[in-house]
Amino acid sequence: MAHAALAEGDRVVSPYAVGSLLSVEQLSVADVAEILAMTGRLERMDADERARVLKGRTVALLFYESSTRTRTSFELAAKSLGATTTLVSDKSSSIEKGESLKDTGLTLRALGAECIVLRHAASGAPSLLARATGLPVLNAGDGMHQHPSQALLDLRTMLARLEIRGSTSQVSSSRPGAPSVVADIHAGTLAGVTVVIAGDILHSRVARSNAMLLPRLGAKVVLCGPEELLPEDALGLDTGEGPAIEIERDFDAALRRADVAMMLRIQRERLAGAALDLEEYVARYQLNGERLAACAPSALVMHPGPMIRGMEITDEVADGPQSAIEEQVTHGLAVRRALLVRALGVQA
């Protein structure tokens, strides 16, 4: 495991620039604490001060896959910190002419980019870009591999909504009127919390990042879905730190244990011909009002988006009082500010 190798320290030299975030595996628990602490500090800063943090710095957003939330929040995060941003997408660049990822990265570096935020359909593309350019690279989602900033924003959302208290880093809930929460991030922060991740685990980088991060903070992660979307190999996500990851095929049984229910979209674009009976899927795995009331009346409901309403989740759940889906987006903006500041090596 990568973080195990890192923990051994001096012998393994990372081939990636400091501040890169390619996978949650690279993050120690202390790193997570530091990122969330910085998130809080940046959030509390007044807007003018914040706009000077990355003044004069240049961030490139390199997007090979469509994105609404992630792209916009990284862009707004960078701009709110005063950085200059440039967006390069595969549809409107020399990528269309066959330029390689390496050469695209080198070109951005030559144009002054100091950090590249990359979204790519190929698992592992951020490692390649980080090695080729030597720049800090923030993985904004690579294939079916990782989406580390999503796991961090999901963590922050949980800390806020589950009102987990501690002492060091400030996490303010975006729920109007809710008390501001102070969370101490350590290996037991989420002890006793069960997070059910349900749906298309196989194709989900969000599931991988969460399943590899949350247990290291003490959470029990239960993966739930049919065999086609959740093979036994998913247990390979177990880092050996924290409670062991479990697979539960029965959604109702999983929900009855859930403090958090994280729903995932079926990624039809990655199904690659695999047959799936959608009607049966909806019957067994859709999170609807009836199921939620019966099995998990107080669980927090999360979804990384995009949602397919009527498929994995229904309106009354997505828009209901247990839902934290919009807050996730807001926390995304906050966490990504901290990741950009960290990537560019600025103290804030």
Add this chain to the structure above:
Amino acid sequence: MSELLILNGRVVDPAQGTDEACDVLVRDGRVAAIEPPGRFTGLSNSLPNELQMDAAGCVVAPGLIDIHVHLREPGQTHKETIATGTAAAAAGGFTTVVAMPNTTPVNDSVAGLEWMLAPERQSQVNLLAMPAATLGSMGREITDYAALVEAGAVGFTDDGKPVLEDEVMRAALLAAARLGVPVSQHAEDTRMTGGCSMNAGRVAFRLGLRGMPVEAESRIVERDLRLLREIERESRARPHLHVQHVSTARALAAIREAKAQGLHVTCEAAPHHFTLTEDAVGDYSAGEYCTNAKMNPPLRAEADRLAVVEALLDGTIDCIATDHAPHASHEKEVEFERAPNGITGLETALGLALRVLHREHGMALGRVIALMSAQPAGVIGLKQRGSLRVGSYADVVVFDAGVEWKYRAVASRSKSRNTPFDGAEMVGRVRATIGRGAILRQ
């Protein structure tokens, strides 16, 4: 008359059961005599120094034979040429290599085969070839086996792709059987491996890569063995199936059983499959998504690696073959799923075989040499090679079996550097390679 003396070495020739201190006299490209040390003193006094090789402390063995290499010529000479690939072969102790047909164009005709084997290609070692089993390696219509064997073909293969259709494979096996050559199968059920870039399992899941199941290999092997049984039952033909680069316990179990039943099946294993596992793909220190750990069949799980070692030890696997597959750095330095399959292997095969099989798993030195000389010669029916028997071609490798060293990809004779073994520990270093009595490398 040309002579060469190889003095003071330990001659290990498994085909003759030889393992003793001997001097070797080579005359006119053939082994003329092997005698206890001192017998050639008279001759030694009269021969000039450059025609005497002091092999003290070294093993003197039959030149190594690799029945599975990709030399990329014609058509892909930015990766390798016949001259550079065979120079790498000589550096690795190989004196005979068999070129695969997946060049551009595919080697599926007598003209193509003759072009490849022509002296103008400047092969540095004895060059043989397996032309395509089907036209264009498209898997539909078999090539002209009789004419190709007449022109020197030592077997047929669509390597890189399987012959998928039962009827086409049956026709290939029958046609090759009549000529006494093997059909060499790349065992992969490509209906199960679309979009896959490594071994299926937990590592692939963690890395978010689609995985090739072990059944993709074993199903084709089992299908081919069924065809062998049917053909033997229905006709008097006795076809020879050779299974390339076997990588799974499941396929090896099927081959072991078929051998016990007396079917004519042979198989090979590649050094990377007995040395590395799928973990090499996600090795953090080497950089994750290491495309130099990407090949087909892929690196498998530890249990499969150990099954390959066991099958080498118990004789189920007939020979070691490198599947030397050079690619330019710009082709490998891309997203993992887009990178081409394959790694170089000619210069690291002996060092890995001695390290893993001899040192770590206790295989006798003579067995390692047999797996890389006499036995591959047997698979393709090579006469007068693979042994130092008097009268054989003087193809010889002289190596220091005890020396430990680190392979350096930058020093490779190959045009390409795509190896996962840059900096890896090797045991045994080639000191000289002799082909038909000529010193190819010293």
